[in-house]
Amino acid sequence: DQQVKQNSPSLSVQEGRISILNCDYTNSMFDYFLWYKKYPAEGPTFLISISSIKDKNEDGRFTVFLNKSAKHLSLHIVPSQPGDSAVYFCAASYIAGGTSYGKLTFGQGTILTVHP
């Protein structure tokens, strides 16, 4: 049972345009969501996060939106740059009995390609 899903395996956009990556989850207990970026042969690097008390969080070119009723989050990258080409993973966690221990459930990832 996949609790976090990224239904688009890949996305291709032109440099300067907006990239929108989507993620759906099924576990309503999730209350903290993160996006990681991964280049080939490297470990994932943290990009941006959002807690369930917010519906939007911004950091420079990156904005994450959370729609709790739809159990959906999205990552917007504006403007997209060729250096943004990577695999993007969404991840979720929740606090159980006082602490989550930080355990993350990951989606399958979306390969983003930004063309010059």
Place this chain on the structure above:
Amino acid sequence: NAGVTQTPKFRILKIGQSMTLQCTQDMNHNYMYWYRQDPGMGLKLIYYSVGAGITDKGEVPNGYNVSRSTTEDFPLRLELAAPSQTSVYFCASSYSGDWNEQFFGPGTRLTVL
């Protein structure tokens, strides 16, 4: 700060062999994690630790063992390697378990033949 380091980067094992994947962090993080990533899939949690001497199972612990004798080190042991353990293994650490991002190492690519 080196962050999270993992050794080796690559390894090929024969079925039935054993090995230890090393993970060290120099950020004085209490929480450490081991994940595996299979092709086309997301990362799955194998084991985690909330501090020296304390470990617990994640989603896919079968075939693995861990120990945490120091804050810095969190080795992952594979006993009796099987082809199903062919994967890329990532170690991660975080300051605490609540609403904190995890910092990942570069990964170990393991092939079991």
